[in-house]
Amino acid sequence: MKRIGVLVFPGFQILDLAAIAAFELANMHLERPLYRVEMLSETGGPVASSSGVTVDSKRYTASKFDTLMMTGSLTIAPTSEALCKILRSGRRNARRVASICTGAFGLADAGLLDGRRVTTHWAFAQELQRSRPLAKVQPDRIFINDESLWTSAGMTAGIDLVLALVEEDLGVDMARLIAKKLVVYHRRAGGQSQFSALLELEPKSDRIQLSLAYARAHLREGLAVEELAEVAHLSPRQFSRAFKAETGQSPAQAVENLRVEAARALIDEGRLALGVVARETGFGDPERMRRAFLRTLGQPPQSVRRVARQQAMAA
Structure with missing residues (x-):
């Protein structure tokens, strides 16, 4: 007992x-x-x-x-x-x-x-x-x-x-x-996020919101600070300062979090190989994606895929 x-x-x-x-x-x-x-x-x-x-x-x-x-x-x-x-x-x-x-x-x-x-x-x-x-x-x-x-x-x-x-x-x-x-999923992985990346950022101004929406729609691209600053109609220096003040993150951190979130969604669907997921979400290669997953979720993409498959079997 x-x-x-x-x-x-x-x-x-x-x-x-x-x-x-x-x-x-x-x-x-x-x-x-x-x-x-x-x-x-x-x-x-x-x-x-x-x-x-x-x-x-x-x-x-x-x-x-x-x-x-x-x-x-x-x-x-x-x-x-x-x-x-x-x-x-x-x-x-x-x-x-x-x-x-x-x-x-x-x-x-x-x-x-x-x-x-x-x-x-x-x-x-x-x-x-x-x-x-x-x-x-x-x-x-x-x-x-x-x-x-x-x-x-x-x-x-x-x-x-x-x-x-x-x-x-x-x-x-x-x-x-x-x-x-x-009537719940076979438990969520311990590393799964408590809330979405965009909800966490909560930008205040339209300019920063616009840049984040652009980033989310163009994850396969490089998304350098200069590119995002141009979308926000700010200089790179002004953009980086405003972005950090409004979100608490650097543009690079925010883009990585958006990519991890998008990659996790594709992994949960289970249709694409990890290499394809890495390319589709802008990581470029599986190793770069693996390091980002470990930083953000505390577990590699393979663990996320294993849990997703278990959930699919339960369903």
């Missing part, structure tokens, strides 16, 4: 609990209780979520858990010392420690993130990095597994994380079957 402890606290986000359905469905398909999910809190008893829905909980004791999961909340507040002690105890006594969404701040307050690759909801990633400078925060990831520490992005990304935990325990076929029951 694998005990799954889910830590809740006053004001936790109720949607985070949706992910535990994957454990329940695993038990159903196995026709035996492999997972036992327990709601845990500092004191035990009813705990109200931010929406007002209350769940019952047990008081945490330092007994053995297979997995200890920390829920998140809509706003960030310091984690109580009692909860920090629970998380540190779980680090010693549980096989895996995980967080959903802003639950990563609880792990940070407990001192569990230093030196680790982690993620959280994109809107709070910079705050997490500022509060824990020794953590390696990767804001554009769905979930991250760093040895026995697991963290996920916002809210529904917790489902992807739990499916990955089930896959680690029971294999890809069981995870795929549960995903179908949940």
Whole structure:
């Protein structure tokens, strides 16, 4: 029996609990209780979520858990010392420690993130990095597994994380079957983006928006700064300065992100060889595309293709 402890606290986000359905469905398909999910809190008893829905909980004791999961909340507040002690105890006594969404701040307050690759909801990633400078925060990831520490992005990304935990325990076929029951894709790859490249950039002026639209429509071309500046009717120096001020990225970084996004979409379709995808999206060759994928997504195109094929088989 694998005990799954889910830590809740006053004001936790109720949607985070949706992910535990994957454990329940695993038990159903196995026709035996492999997972036992327990709601845990500092004191035990009813705990109200931010929406007002209350769940019952047990008081945490330092007994053995297979997995200890920390829920998140809509706003960030310091984690109580009692909860920090629970998380540190779980680090010693549980096989895996995980967080959903802003639950990563609880792990940070407990001192569990230093030196680790982690993620959280994109809107709070910079705050997490500022509060824990020794953590390696990767804001554009769905979930991250760093040895026995697991963290996920916002809210529904917790489902992807739990499916990955089930896959680690029971294999890809069981995870795929549960995903179908949940009516979700066989989990998104951990390196998949939380949001689109253009949404991330959010340019303010028409000139920068026009240059980005041009870049997206002409990814096969060189897209030098001079070319984009001409579209925006600015000098290259003015364009680069304005682009950085409005988007927080250099033109070269933005173009690379657009190319990675377009290449990933073509890879997901599964019709083109990777060399063709590289040419169609302006990378020129597979090696250059591979390096860009590693910088942006943390995984090579081959991994993205493998997950896409698994999803196609599930469908």
